[in-house]
Amino acid sequence: MLRPLARGAVRSLCSQCRRIAPIHHDNHPRIPLRHLQTSTSPDRVPLRKQLKQDAKALKAQKRQRKESEEASRQEWELTVGVEIHAQLDTAAKLFSRAPTSSTDAPNSNVALFDLAFPGSQPEFQAATLLPALRAAIALHCQIQPVSRFDRKHYFYQDQPAGYQITQYYEPFARHGYVDLFDYDGIAPEDGDRVRVDIKQVQLEQDTAKSQEYPPSTQLLDFNRVSHPLIEVISMPQIHSPATAAACVRKLQSILQACGAVTTGMELGGLRVDVNVSVRRRDEAPGQHAYDGIEGLGQRTEIKNLSSFKAVEDAIVAEKNRQIALLESGGVVEGETRGWTIGSTETRKLRGKEGAVDYRYMPDPDIPPLIIGEDLIAHLEQALPSSPDALVAMLVGPEYGLPIEDAKPLIELDDGARLEYYQDVVDILRPLQADQDDKKVARVAGNWVLHELGGLLTKTDRAWDAAIVPAQALAHIVDQLQRKRITGPTAKQVLAAVFDGDRRPVPQLLEEDNLLLRPLSREEYVALAQAALALNPGMVEQIRTKNQLGKLGWFVGQMMRAGEKGRVEAPKAEEILRELILDEP
Known part of the structure; x- marks a missing residue:
């Protein structure tokens, strides 16, 4: 709004000197006040209207992207295979007695063989086989009675020997599978269930950890060299990015549930490569065959994806790149590509190597690995419940939880939240013997996940069952269900225990005068x-x-x-x- 000046002068914006000046400025003619008041109004948009326009535009953009994805899916067939490299939970390295701790000082856990010191020999550590076998059994694989190690040759600074020891020709496990369900997050077009076959699971050694310091410095930590890995290779049977991400998520949960791995993707203990190819649905089958599956398009490999979102986003980007290339008359080259979080395109790293490039050969220094049936039988018997079995238990008659509560209970805190929940239910059921067991279990699930979980989120604290003992939470829920306290009072007591009040819940309620005295x-x-x-x-x-x-x-x-x-x-x-x- 314009403000009048002394002697009736009016100010206007001088475009040359970029300041507000009287209209009798020497370089400017007089401008009527009505023109100054209305000249900018057509360009002025209220903030609320602008926000609504932006939201509408974003919604239209998402709708257009969804329609484009749907049209693309109808015309083109996407095929994806995944390869997961997971660090095994072992005390020693694969071929030396050096410890595998990842928190020690750089280059402090290194044996001579890890550095390819001349004359050093590999010593296979038999204990490293146990978590690998648990993983293979959990993935329904056929354990091979005899397997062998090979050398995969390539020259890079993180591989001091010039080759990696792996199992290419004769891995220790073959022909497994993983089942994906709608509650695992598969794409709607894939229905309620998808089975992805596992081609093989192989043992191999990890490489050194590289740390770049631009412009020209790169440091190497050899603590990770020869850390035991398993590589899980799926068949190319996945046809949507969401299902590929769900497959990786499910494989990680299985490996964690059976106690095979150290950490998941979020801490770098699991890395993923994906193989991506496309072909037109209405054209003759492609000329390429991978892992015995005929008629596929030329595939590319995207290396070292480090999150579930990165898996999905990278596949979408590479699919779109290949489709655009083929529609313009180009040819997809077999190559290895990279992905940066937040980007919209994959980038070429190098041409795709094959078995000939790696010059695979049997390792002459390592004898065959022989696995007895008695060991397999013992591990099968001792294997913990699978994630699918836990889901079935929680949604079944024993607990009756909705799938929305069952899944996070299983996935949070490496199973510790589930154990805590079961402890709460076991304490609560005798206290609520006159109530339906399912109702008791559902109420307990709500308090463990939402009320206690909300306090953890609000205070940014890591999970620890000792923060609120299971007995304390069970007694809070019992008092609430018996209407001896109100809902707000129950939350108040939970917060007090969470903050360190260790009085027994009945004593706390009595001393703080929190028991409900009903109004007339x-x-x-x-x-x-x-x-x-x-x-x-x-x-x-x-x-x-x-x-x-x-x-x-x-x-x-x-x-x-x-x-x-x-x-x-x-x-x-x-x-x-x-x-x-x-x-x-």
Whole structure:
């Protein structure tokens, strides 16, 4: 808004000197006030309108992308295979007795063989085989009685010997599978269930860890050299990016559940490569065959993906790149590509190597690996429950949880949250012997996941079952279910225990005067009438326009006006309905 100046002068914006000046500035003609007031108004957009326009544009962009993806899916067939490299949970390295700790000082856990010191020999550590076998059994693989190690030759600074020891020709496990369900997050077009076959699981050694310091410095930590890995290679049977990400997520959960691996993708203990190819659905089958599957398009490999989102995003980007290339008359080259988080395109790293390039050969220094049937039988018997078995247990008759609660209980904190939940239920059920077991289990799940989980999130604390002992939480829920305390009081007590109050819950409730002393009907009526008298207009809206949602506001007023912890929301609403709507 323009402000008048002394002697009736008016200021305008001088475009040359970029300051506000009187209109009698020497370089500018006089401009009528009405022109100054309206000249910029057509370009001025209110903030709220701009935000709505931006949201509408973003929604249209997402819709267009979805429609484009759908059209692309109808015309082109995407095929994906995944390769997972997972660090095994072992004390020693694969071919030396050096420890595998990743938290020690750089280059402090290194044996002579890890550095390819002349004359040093590999010493296979038999204990490293145990987590690898658990992983293969959990993936329903056929364990091979005899397997052998090979040398995969390539020259790079993170591989001091000039070759990696792996199992290319005769791996220790073959022909497994992983089942993916709709609750695992597979693409809707894939239905309720997808089975992805596992071609093989092989043992191999990890490389050194590289740390770049631009422009020209690169440091190497050889602690990771020869850390035992398994490589899980799937068949190229996946046809959507979401299902590929779900497959990686499921494989990680299986490997963690059976105690095979150290950490997941988030901490670098699991790395993923994906092989991507496309072909037109209405054309003759492609000329390429991978792992015995005929008729595929030329594949490319995307290396070292480090998150589930990166897996999905990189596949989408590479699929779009290949389709655009083929539609323009180009040819997809077999090559290795990279992906940077946040980017929209994959980038070429190098031409794709094959078996000939790696010059695979049997390692002459390592004897065959022979695995007895008695060991396999023992590990099968001792194997923990699989994630799918745990889901079936939690949603089944024993607990009756919805899948939305079952999944996070299994996935959070490497299973520790599930164990805690089961402890709470085991303590709570005898206390609530007169209640349905499923109801008790569902209420416990809500408090473990949402109420206690919310406090952990709010305070940014890591999970620790000792923060709120299972017995304390069970007693809080029991007191609430028996209506000895209100919901707000239960949350207040949980927060007190969370903050370190270690008094037994019954003692805490008694000493802090938190036990519910129910109000009489007359007291409820008095509180309700006082709240209604202050807001007659809202009362009329409820009566004439049936705006029942506003009853909750009056309930809140009654709870604030009443003695803390004594007003029960259901009873308060019941009285309000009687007074406003004449309902019994």
